Amino acid sequence: MKEVLLAAVCTAAVAVGSASAYAQDTSAGQSGSKDKKAETELQEIIVTATRRTEKLQDVPISITAFSQEQLTREGIVGYEGLAQSTPGVVMNRPTQNFNNFTSRGIATNGYNANLQSTVAIYVDELPISANGNSTILDPSLFDVERVEFLRGPQGTLFGSGSLAGAMRIITKKPQLDEFDMSAMVDFGLTGSDSLRQRYNLMLNTPLVEDKLGFRFVGFYRNEDGYLDNVFTGEHNSNKLIDWGGRASMLWQPTDAMSLRLTVGHEDSDPKDSSLTNPALGRNKRNSDFPDLFVANLDTYNATIDYQFDGAHFTSSTTYSEFDQLFFVDLGNTFAFTTPFRLDATAYDNIFVEEARLVSDPGNKIDWVLGTFYFYKRRDVDYVYRSSQEFLDARGLTGLEDDAYQVFGAHSIGHEFAGFGELTYHISDQLWLTGGLRYGSVDVQSETEEGGFNSNYLALALGGFSNVPLTIVPVAAAVGDKAKKSSASYKVSLSYQPSDEITTYATISTGFRAPIVNARGGLSSVVDPTDLVIPYGADSDKLTNYEVGLKGRWYGGRLTANLAAYLIDWKDIQVQANRTSDQVQFATNIGSARSKGFEFEITAVPATGLDISINGSLNDSKVTDLTDEEAAISGAVEGAQLASPHFQGSVNVKYSFDVTDEMQGFVAANMYHISSFPGMFQYVPGRPGVENPNYDRTDKYNNVKAQVGFYQGRWMVVAYAENLFDDHSVTYVHPESFLASRYGTLRPRTVGVRVSFDY
Numbered sequence: 001m002k003e004v005l006l007a008a009v010c011t012a013a014v015a016v017g018s019a020s021a022y023a024q025d026t027s028a029g030q031s032g033s034k035d036k037k038a039e040t041e042l043q044e045i046i047v048t049a050t051r052r053t054e055k056l057q058d059v060p061i062s063i064t065a066f067s068q069e070q071l072t073r074e075g076i077v078g079y080e081g082l083a084q085s086t087p088g089v090v091m092n093r094p095t096q097n098f099n100n101f102t103s104r105g106i107a108t109n110g111y112n113a114n115l116q117s118t119v120a121i122y123v124d125e126l127p128i129s130a131n132g133n134s135t136i137l138d139p140s141l142f143d144v145e146r147v148e149f150l151r152g153p154q155g156t157l158f159g160s161g162s163l164a165g166a167m168r169i170i171t172k173k174p175q176l177d178e179f180d181m182s183a184m185v186d187f188g189l190t191g192s193d194s195l196r197q198r199y200n201l202m203l204n205t206p207l208v209e210d211k212l213g214f215r216f217v218g219f220y221r222n223e224d225g226y227l228d229n230v231f232t233g234e235h236n237s238n239k240l241i242d243w244g245g246r247a248s249m250l251w252q253p254t255d256a257m258s259l260r261l262t263v264g265h266e267d268s269d270p271k272d273s274s275l276t277n278p279a280l281g282r283n284k285r286n287s288d289f290p291d292l293f294v295a296n297l298d299t300y301n302a303t304i305d306y307q308f309d310g311a312h313f314t315s316s317t318t319y320s321e322f323d324q325l326f327f328v329d330l331g332n333t334f335a336f337t338t339p340f341r342l343d344a345t346a347y348d349n350i351f352v353e354e355a356r357l358v359s360d361p362g363n364k365i366d367w368v369l370g371t372f373y374f375y376k377r378r379d380v381d382y383v384y385r386s387s388q389e390f391l392d393a394r395g396l397t398g399l400e401d402d403a404y405q406v407f408g409a410h411s412i413g414h415e416f417a418g419f420g421e422l423t424y425h426i427s428d429q430l431w432l433t434g435g436l437r438y439g440s441v442d443v444q445s446e447t448e449e450g451g452f453n454s455n456y457l458a459l460a461l462g463g464f465s466n467v468p469l470t471i472v473p474v475a476a477a478v479g480d481k482a483k484k485s486s487a488s489y490k491v492s493l494s495y496q497p498s499d500e501i502t503t504y505a506t507i508s509t510g511f512r513a514p515i516v517n518a519r520g521g522l523s524s525v526v527d528p529t530d531l532v533i534p535y536g537a538d539s540d541k542l543t544n545y546e547v548g549l550k551g552r553w554y555g556g557r558l559t560a561n562l563a564a565y566l567i568d569w570k571d572i573q574v575q576a577n578r579t580s581d582q583v584q585f586a587t588n589i590g591s592a593r594s595k596g597f598e599f600e601i602t603a604v605p606a607t608g609l610d611i612s613i614n615g616s617l618n619d620s621k622v623t624d625l626t627d628e629e630a631a632i633s634g635a636v637e638g639a640q641l642a643s644p645h646f647q648g649s650v651n652v653k654y655s656f657d658v659t660d661e662m663q664g665f666v667a668a669n670m671y672h673i674s675s676f677p678g679m680f681q682y683v684p685g686r687p688g689v690e691n692p693n694y695d696r697t698d699k700y701n702n703v704k705a706q707v708g709f710y711q712g713r714w715m716v717v718a719y720a721e722n723l724f725d726d727h728s729v730t731y732v733h734p735e736s737f738l739a740s741r742y743g744t745l746r747p748r749t750v751g752v753r754v755s756f757d758y
Contacts, residue, residue, distance in 0.1 A: 044556075048170070049150050050421065051157060051368050052358050057550045060433065060494045060504030062088075062151040062563045062598060064614075068144055068172070072184065072755055074651075074669070075706070075719055077198065078138045082167070084649055084671040084702070086149045087598040088616035089119075089165075092642075094731045094743040096240055096270040097293040097324075099136045103151050104567060105594035105620025105643035106164035106542065108574050108635075109679045109734045115537075115573050115586055116512045120154070120162040123169045124262075125316040125354055126299055127374070129161060137295045137322075139266055140244065142184065142200040143217045145170045151598065152544045152565065153510025155488030156419055156435035159372060163510040163542050164567075173260060174213035174250040180204035181758035188721075188751030191283075194224040194236055196749065211252055218245040226747055229272055231286045237272035238285075244297075256307040264299040275733060277740040282727055283747065285740035287329035288387070289341060294325035308357075315355045322348040332739035333581075338460045339387040339402075340737075344380055351375040366423040372439070374415040381408050386456060395466035396459060407451025407474040411516060413443035421490070429497060435490035441513040441539075442483040449476035457526055457581070482514035484539045500552045510542045512573060515586040527580035531632070537586040540571045557604045567594040567620075574633050576684040577735060584735075589629035592641060594620035608655040615648020631687045634680035644674040644697075662711040671702045678732025693736050700728030702745060713757050721749040 045056040045065045056065055064086040066076065076082060079099050083091035090102040092110030100112045101119035112118070121129035121136070129136055141147065147169050154162035181203050188196035197220075204215040225238035244266030252258040273291035277284060299320045306313045326344040333340055356370030384405040391402060417439025425431045451474035459467060492506040520535035548563035569592045577584055596618035603611050620641040630636055653667040675696045683689045703724055708717035722745050731743030 044552075047146070047148050049148055049168070051356060051370075052361065052366070054361075057500075057552055057559070057561075058496075058502055060492050060502065060506060060548065062546070062548060062561070064149045064151075064600065066147040068142075068146070071141055071144070071147070072715075073708075073717075074667075075186070075704075075717070075721075075753060077141055077186075082147060082149065084669075085614065085651075086151075087600055087614040087648065088151055088596065088618065089149065090643060090647060090673065090676075092731055093138075094733055095238070095274040095291070095293055096242075097137055097268050097295045099138050101165070101167065102643050103165035104544075104565060104596060104616075105618045105641050106567065106569060107642040108572065108633075109642045110731055111575065111734055115515060115575060116161050118161075118164040118512070120158055120166040121169075122158070122166065123264075123299070124171055124301060124318075125303070126301070126318045126320055126350070126352055127159075127161060128297070128320075128322075137266060137268060137297050139169065139297075140200070140217075140219045140242075141169065142219055143172050143182070143202045143215075143246075145172045151563075152506075152546055153488070153508045153542050155508070155510035156421060156437045156490045157368075159374075159417055159419075159437065159439070159488075160415060160441055160511055160513045160539075163512050163540070171217075171246065171248070171262070172215065174206075174215035174248055175204050176206050176210050176213040176250065176252060178204075178206065179758075182756060184753065184755040186751060186753040188719075188749045190224070190226045190749040191747050194226045194747075196223040196751065197221065198223075213250045215248045215250075216245065217247075219243065225272065225274075227272070227274060227276060227283050227285050229285050229287060229290065230280055231288055232272075232290060234272065234290070237290065238274045239271040240269070241271075242266070242268045258305045260301075260303045260305075262299070262301040262303075264297070264301075266295075266297050268295045270294070273740065274743065275731075275738060275740040276742050276744055278729075278742055287738075287740065288331050288336065288339065289327070289329050291329055291738075292325045292327035296323040297321070310360050312358045312360065313356070314358070316353070318350075318352045320348075320350045320352075322346075322350065324348075328737070329739075330737040333737040334461065336739070338457070339385070339390045340457070341385050343383040343385060346381075347379045349377045364425050366425075368419075368421045370419050372415070372417045372419065374413075376413045377410060379408065379410040382406065382451075386460070390460075394460070394464075396456065396464075396469055397467075398469040398471060399454070399456075404454045404456035404469065405452070407453070408448040409445060410448065411443055411445040413441070413513065415439060415441045415513065429495060431494050433490070433492040433494070435508075436487060437489075438485075438487045440483065440485040442481055443514060443516050444481040445479040445516045447474065447477040447479075449474065455525070461526065479516055479520060480535055482516050482536050482538075484511075484514050486511055486539065486541075502550045504546075504548050506544070506546045506548075508544045508546070510544070511539045514539050515573060517585045519583060519585070522583070524578060524580045524583070530578055530580040533578065533583060533585045534587055537573045537588050538571060540569065540573045540588065542570075543568045559600075559602045561598075561600040563598045565594075565596055565598075569594065574635070574680075575734070576632055576634070578684075587632055589625060589633045589635060590622070591624035592621060593623045594618060594641070594643075596620075610651075610653040610655075612651045613648070615646065617646055618643055619645065627687070630682075632684055634682040634684045634691055636680075636682065639680055640677055642677055642679065644676040647673045658709060662709060664707070664709045667706045667708075669704045671704075673697075673700060673730075675699045679734035693732075693734060693741065695729075695732045695742075697730055697732060698728035700726055700730070700745070702726060715755045717753045719751055719753065721751075722746060723748065 092100045117129040151165045154166040158166045184200040186198040200219045221242040223240040225236035229237040246264040248262040301318045304315045324346040330340040353373045385402045419437035421435035423433040454469045488509045490508040494504040515537040522533045524530040546565040598616045600614040622639045649671040651669045655665040683691045706719045725748040733741035
């Protein structure tokens, strides 16, 4: 099968090179080259970031928006592609299903272990990033209405977790008036023998014309790995199987009312981590067992829309189940002399309800009012393991198998909030917006009875042999409930000197929920004199001061979005690791400041030529710290946060006529990012002692090239990703228990993508 698919890739590439493939660039209009306006004028983008439909250029927020046509044309299928096209945003992605965005420099490391993410990720109305120290799914981006990346705190409309921004994946609704179908197939080859297969299909059909419609989306990804695990002996060990789908039913009994029911499933199953160990050579990793970060997400949503006279009502109810495997080899903690691994299985049940009422536009006062409720229960089964071979060789007995510590725990969290925004139009050119969200969050953890602990580590590290382990039952315990009631606000003044230019000045705030440490109060078995794990961390707080300009000139041939910001971040939630046994915990430290400038410029200087440039300059560092906070976190005043000073990309596309019916294009994109630290410099608990794990990412350029042809309903694109086969380090893991701690660019991948839209 692989040989057949490889042959198909080569055949398709030759077909593209000989201009025998046909497709349609939907962004250029159905009439292709005959529609010269479509080729020379940038299309206006509509967004719903303020919970109402508005033109992107009129919204006083820093937003980057992606249509499905743009995602398809540029081959963006996940978070990495989005980050590379969004100024001020970095994707920290050590491996599949371990994803964290950094926006505007607000990060202490790329992992966010034990912490809520600083950027909220929503699929429709479901926050999928509220996972803290766990896997975060990278969902399929096929058949979405739009992706919006909002930069800066979005606490008033999107709640906790949107400390530095929010990303919204908005799926398409069923169409009620016509049958529709689209499909996309992507074959890529990484290196000499790593085949990447991606299949996507969408079907839409009216069941009762203008009243009832159904839409189905299915996808399947089978992607060979490109790393060799030298310990397990597995070639291309980081293979990925990802599949799922979404079914949606829309009922619109009247022009004023609609009900949408949606069911979704995604199963993402990487067979090993993509973190590498450069000391072993290129594309090598080592772990005694595969590291597994498996994610399985089921979602169920019901959304009711009703158009009143003067206002639009929306109620969105979502229930989701998110099951995860977090299987990690921890053997490098003791240089692989003592087997030590964790098999953690987590089960999340989440319920979300949001109801809001939005005034119709065109009035002197525009307003949004809403309520939000979030419930989450997480159950985790922890199994710490040795290996049977080691136990037998050392004569350590008393265990049923190789598990030496087993216990279960669960946590329950709630968030309830009321929110609103009001915009007063002082004149047609000047308006003032105020937003407020007030709510409460709480979380409580419990350790369940039935587990056990043992003195395995003490005996193994102490060199003892031929002795039975001491088994101690794990007692049930109820942790303290962490609570927080707080308000987030936004004040913005906007001025529009002309229909083509919008300027604004904004003050906005955000926060994260408090954290409860799963093993608060626990002493170290390895070193009883080491620090005792604290019980948790309070909410941190962030205030953003921002000015911006959005403009559209020369009849739509040039657009620019510019923003400058200053951010104060206080009571920072950080991850720390106890030195003796690498137990993770969350705590708070002093303050940091981030300041920067973002820009997005897009131009059509000549017919068929599109040029877009985006980027950001950022300076983010720790500004205030006590000696105790420095000791526990490893930070010092003046330390750079885990974010680059400069990041940006350039995209150039040239479209041309091949025949009267066929068009073609060539495109190139270069993404640049400067080096940044992966963590704080010093060992927690040992002031002035440099952390042996401390390192920085590389400064690098990632270049992608494409050539495509389209006619009618077909489009075929040949591409080369990471054109110059750069092997730069893009991520540094902060914890020593992993021997393979570095994320790198995927090696050069060439392929062909075929799409059809009926």
